[in-house]
Amino acid sequence: MQGIETKKLETKRLEAKRIEIRRIETKSIIEEGLSTMKKLWDWAWDLYRKHEEGINYLIFGFLAFVLNYVLYFVFASTLHMHYMAATALSWVLTVVFAYWTNRTFVFKSQNKDAQSLGKEFVAFIGARVATEVLELVLMFLMVDCASLNEYASKLVCQVIVILANYFLSKLWIFKDKK
Numbered sequence: 001m002q003g004i005e006t007k008k009l010e011t012k013r014l015e016a017k018r019i020e021i022r023r024i025e026t027k028s029i030i031e032e033g034l035s036t037m038k039k040l041w042d043w044a045w046d047l048y049r050k051h052e053e054g055i056n057y058l059i060f061g062f063l064a065f066v067l068n069y070v071l072y073f074v075f076a077s078t079l080h081m082h083y084m085a086a087t088a089l090s091w092v093l094t095v096v097f098a099y100w101t102n103r104t105f106v107f108k109s110q111n112k113d114a115q116s117l118g119k120e121f122v123a124f125i126g127a128r129v130a131t132e133v134l135e136l137v138l139m140f141l142m143v144d145c146a147s148l149n150e151y152a153s154k155l156v157c158q159v160i161v162i163l164a165n166y167f168l169s170k171l172w173i174f175k176d177k178k
Contacts, residue, residue, distance in 0.1 A: 053106060057102075057106045057166055060102065060105060061162045064097055065158050067090075067093070067094050067097055068091065068094040068158060069154065069158065071086075071094065072087060073151075075089055075090060084136065087139055088132070091128075095124075095128045098128070102169055102174065103124075107169060107173075109174055127168040127173060128165065130168075131161045131164045131165055131168070132161075134160070134164065135161050138153070138156070138157045138160065139157055142157075
């Protein structure tokens with residue numbers, strides 16, 4: 001009888017040791033995972049800080065693209081507007097969004113006085129008008145002249161316009177941000 005009790009006690013001790021080993025292993029795995037996640041976070045954050053302007057432009061440029069494309073789709077498909085009118089109207093609404101995001105989050109303009117703000121806004125609108133004219137010409141060439149799908153054409157135009165807008169903003173409009 002005493003042998004059975006000793007065996008039960010030894011089994012309980014072994015099970016307790018196994019549980020303690022699993023707990024230590026699990027804790028070690030969790031700590032290792034957290035350490036890896038922290039290293040990954042630090043790496044990503046350093047990368048973001050190093051390329052903040054470009055990454056922010058990509059993020060807000062993508063949001064402007066989505067806004068422009070969705071508005072175009074709503075105006076052209078839902079409201080049955082002519083593709084040129086839909087392009088122009090979606091552009092006007094997107095430019096307001098783009099000015100605010102570019103000024104605030106991408107290029108972090110420090111212009112506060114009315115004259116500087118006015119020059120910045122006029123330059124921004126001027127650049128956007130130029131790229132909108134480019135988009136309208138490209139849409140005309142692709143849709144009316146080349147008989148390409150208007151939605152695919154809109155996609156191609158948006159990529160070209162986003163790139164042109166970035167370089168105009170960086171090299172001309174917000175060049176004196178710091």
